[in-house]
Amino acid sequence: MKTETGALQPVIILAIETSCDETSVAVVKDGNEVLSNIISSQIETHRAFGGVVPEVASRKHVEVMTLVIEEAMSAANVTPEDLTAIAVTQGPGLVGALLVGVVAAKSLALAWNKPLIGTHHIAGHIYANRLVAELQYPCMTLVVSGGHTELVHMEQEGRFNIVGRTRDDAVGEAYDKVARALGFPYPGGPHVDRLAREAEEAVTLPRVWLEPDSYDFSFSGLKSAVLNVVNQSKMKGLTPDVAGIARGFQESVVEVLVEKAVRAVRANSAKQLLLCGGVAANKGLREALTARCEKEGIELIVPPPVYCTDNAAMIGAAAYVKWKHEGGIPLDMVADPGFSLEKWSVPTY
Structure with missing residues (x-):
């Protein structure tokens, strides 16, 4: 106008x-x-x-x-x-x-x-990312929130093509369920993130990659693996290694998210990788994705936590x-x- x-x-x-x-x-x-x-x-x-x-x-x-x-x-x-x-x-x-x-x-x-x-x-x-940087197309977005985990390709402004999505729990939902199993209140994601960063060692947990060429995600099995570790410790009369479990869970989630996001950027010749959603405030994910994108020469845009x-x-x-x-x-x-x-x-x- x-x-x-x-x-x-x-x-x-x-x-x-x-x-x-x-x-x-x-x-x-x-x-x-x-x-x-x-x-x-x-x-x-x-x-x-x-x-x-x-x-x-x-x-x-x-x-x-x-x-x-x-x-x-x-x-x-x-x-x-x-x-x-x-x-x-x-x-x-x-x-x-x-x-x-x-x-x-x-x-x-x-x-x-x-x-x-x-x-x-x-x-x-x-588009919260546009509040902090100019977007260049085509670009790839990793959406991570309580209800959504998706890889979205944008060939042009305002055009969305979902190339990968969760088949069960969203990543934020998985964080909250794991936090509850470890004895933390809602919302549990920040508690798990904090503990994961404080732990000296990680409890080994599985990575769910699905099919070799798939960009989809699955976190319900990982959540079940955490519950098994907690229950096995209690059955033996031991106190679960809460910090180690949190770190193992976060490392598993972050490795899969980062690897699939980078692969999707390369496969679609994206100029930028955008991170967004409530779980984008997770420090472990932000640091790992930043380090990987710097290594790969990928421009990463991440909004501040308030956005x-x-x-x-x-x-x-x-x-x-x-x-x-x-x-x-x-x-x-x-x-x-x-x-x-x-x-x-x-x-x-």
Whole structure:
């Protein structure tokens, strides 16, 4: 869009993210400048249950939504008149949680007469990388989160092709289950990461490579192997080597993730490797992938931890891409807990 003087008018998007247990609202300019990014976490609420309770998450979103929107607008120092569009996570995610965000976004779009942009949650994680660096295509993305573990090839901006995915547990889910077996509370990933880095030796655990040419992942067998080690120690009257198990588990996960990601980059002639998702905050994974990419001469982009976990800034970044290519969508858009990343892709050019 241009002003009357012919200058380009900035695209300012108010973005809403409520796919799981974070209520987040952000204001993002031109897809890469974060004017505000407010996150209200529910971790303390769900810790008592050992995981996210969908109905509780939905209620918490309702309780804080208005306040978070107001805080994001105030922190960005913008008014409704300044906004270009309203973006919201359409899916995937918990359906009740998604509905809260979708209803809020539709209400704002209607009240403020702004276009609506339904946005894919994983596309948001991927484009969180654009908040810290310019993306070059084709590129490869390693998505690692509580619900997703995928290798996504992007031939051009906004076009997604999943070349590998988990066949069972996502890596973040496996971390939480292993942490629970080792006696740590939800969320367990940070506890396992910390222990793995402190351990002097690793308990040897299997690597699951699947077929020789496969980019898919599997973590349920590794999780079972951890449980077997813990149970065998207890049956012998011994205290499990919690730190050694954590290190062995993390080394197994990281080796497979790094090796398959590098192989996928080479096979698809990707110019960059992007890391994203909640598990991208894992220090062990970040360090191992950084070291391997330096050795291989691969450009690696990793967002800071605040943009790895669920947040609305990433939704604003992805929504900007959709806005550039397709504009807004009708207000009869519905929340879609099984939303396909590949179908959300923009048209080819």
